Each structure stands twice: as C-alpha cells, then as structure tokens.
Amino acid sequence: MSRSESETWQQAFVPPAATPVPARVRALAGDAELEPVWENELGGVTFRARGDGGIRYIKYGPRNAETSMVAEAARMRWAAPYTPVPRVLTHGADATTEWLVTAAVPGRSAVDPRWLAEPDTTVRAIGRGLRGLHDALPVEECPFDWNVPARAANAAERGIILPAALREAPPVDRLVVCHGDACAPNTLVGEDGTWSGHVDLGALGVADRWADIAVAAMSTEWNYGPGWQDALVDAYGISPDRERLTYYQALWNAT
Template structure:
C-alpha cells in the first residue's frame, strides 16, 4: 500500500494517478485526495486556497472537504494534522469533492463543445479581479521559468516542435527580451486566469455540453488573459485537428494578439519542472 494511502482517513482509497513532485491522487466514492511529500506542501496549500476561493464564485468546481498534514508527532491521520509516516516523512493531503461531468478532452469535437469551452474560459476571466486574492504577475512567472531553466528541468515534450531543439536558456532569453513589451500590452487587460487552461481541466455534461466544473486550479490568479488563451490553439489542433478561429469568435476576441499568444505559449512550458 502507498504510504500516502495508509495515512488517509478510513479505507477504500483507490489510486487514480501519479503526478509531479511525488504527488499521488486517490479516490473513494465522490471524494478525491491529492497527496504530496514535504517538497510539494506549499503548492498544495496554494491549490487548496484557490479551490476554496473558486467555490465561492459563480464558476462551478470542487469543494474542499478536508486538509491533512503529517509530520513528526502523532502516528495516524485524524484530519487535524500531526500524522507521520513510518519513515518519518512529512507531507499533506487535500480532500475535495468530485466534480461531475466529463473532461472536454474526452468528448468528441463539436462546434457546441468548442463554444462551451470558450464560454467557460470567459466565465473564469469575467470573475471580479478585485475580489481575487491571488496574483500571478509576469515578473514572478518569468522568475519561475528562470529557476526551471537553471535546474535543467525543462521537459522538451512540453515545447512546440519547432523549438524543441533550441537550448532552454536561449528560449528564456527570448522571453526576457520581449517581456517589457508584453507587460505594457497586458497592463490594462488583467483578468482572473485559470493558469492551466487545458481541455482536461474543464468538465462538461456529455449530454447537454453544459459546463459542470473547473478543476486543477493551483495556478489560478490575476494575470494577462493570454496566459490562458495561448494554450488553446495548439490543444484544439492536437486533439481535434481544428483551428481556433471558432473558439476566439465565441470567446469574443475574433482577432487575438498573435504576439501575446506566441509569447505565453513559449513561456508556459518553461515554468513546469
């Protein structure tokens, strides 16, 4: 049995998937448990706080059901912290409600689904900026990319094919050189962004194609809307072999800024690692 599973309350937890930074996900009925070691606790806290915030908005999503930390101390998970694994490891678990529906990526392409994805992303972007306590300023995101590049942790599979052979340091230099111009453009166009606006993170009713929930919001925060929009064209092409013109028309931006799309599409994969 996984160490993480043994520390969760009760029995019957089934593994769903593994993840980065030793993160593991389990499910029991309508409850998900995302668990991590000590290195991932800060990120999991950030996700917990964002899930709680989003649950108080008009955008559907998961609800936080419990938060468990284990560290040196007691020897079992009681929901209030203080649990410790047999090897003395520390970590945490975020328990959330399951979100109904099917991920967009698992549904067949249709004009209605693409329009629904556009509506869902616009709904996130329409949340009041002044009420969102989470910020993702461009300098912070670039600093994150600098750290990933410095550690040699860039995953080339996340990059566009045309730049996979380019050294990450050179890609980062392009980002740094263009950042002032992008920041000036974005200054008046900051919205609440999902932060990882990918098709697997938007769930729909398979019959009505109505949005049922938004998940994986660990990067949610106020940022340039193109942080999210830049990820859409490649996804639509890769998953359904369609261009993004219908999406952008439904979103209400028939002529998107090509420079900002390209900038954030290059920046995003440098921040994972």
C-alpha cells in the first residue's frame, strides 16, 4: 500500500463521477441521488446517497478473503455504544458481491481537500481521534481479534506467508481494541478541526495499540507528505517507539 506521493495516492481512490451504478446499489438507494466517493484496492466502491431521508453511504464490492462487510457490520454495531461510528442500516451478500448501507456521521474525511490543506490540524485530529477510540472501546468485552496470529492466519488464507522476521511481534505495550485500518481517510474531522468519528471498521479487534498507531503514522506520509509521523504519535499522547513503529509498519506492508 505504501505510496510516496500523497496526491497520487489520494486520486487513485477517488472514482470518476461517471462510475457505473450497479443495479443492487440503485435498488438500495431508491430515488436518492448517488455520487461515487471512494474506491478501494479490491474494486469495491462507496456511493453517497442523498435523498429526502438524509444522507446514506452504500458500500458495494466483490466478496473476498481479506475483508467482509458482514464482519464490518457486526463490528460497527458492537462499537457504536462506545464511540462515534456509522449506524448500520442494512447489509447483505450474494454469491459474488456484498453490500453495506450506513447512516452518515458528521464530519469530513481527513483526506477531504479541506483537511489536506491543513495538515497540522488534521494530523493532530487523527492522533487524538485514535487515542479517543482506544480509550473508549472495552478490551474485555470485545469479541474480535486483530493480533499478529489472527492477521497471519488471514494472510495465509490469501496465500501470503509472513517473513520469518515478522512472525514474532515485540512485547505488547498496551492491549486496546484497534481500528484495524487506521489510515487517514478513515478518520472524520468536524468543522472545528477535531475528530468526529471513524469509518471502515471491518478489521476492528484487540491488539497492541502500536498496530494502529504505526499505520496511522505511516499514512500521514501518503496523504500529507513527509515529516508528520512523530506529530501524529505526539497528538496520540505518547513518545515514538521506533521498534514497534518499524515492526507494525512492516507487518502492514507485508499483509
């Protein structure tokens, strides 16, 4: 996933306005106006649906072994009582595709042009938002794992075998319920410049907090340019741990 040019990375995931609307998405949207807003590396597209009932988001894409919208729906429903995440309206699947419809959460993605232009504010919001998520979600009650063995098993299902150097993680610093994909686009930022929620929680689960921090820090370079990693860690409220940052960034890139 690593990219050195933030603009290239950003544009690669914004689908063209003329993106075809699948029949299933059109049926789920009803009479609402549809706008494609995000495309992932697996070919899934998220559409914004605007209608009399407000704003909804419809995520639609191929079934795959890496992520599951059914799993994401379960995780968002679990997390919703503790932290601001999208409210699940419906979800489903057929033999080849799956879909997830959620209510809008206030705020704009941290890679919205507004926030790309203010990286100092945005990076702080991402770091503080991640700390807020980690502090809010109860580890003891979480039924989901995102530890290294779980991630290695998921990778193996997709034919990826971890290099020997990555099979043993550093000792756990602090167990938290991790977001699982804490890249910048998945933090929402309110008009006041503070975090307002998180999206794309399909991998949420218990793991060392550095598994999330490392990815969030690395993603600042993809989106805002070099020099922001330590600022994000500082906004989270701790000092950089070079060993854990290096390990979990390498693990992310390997899986």
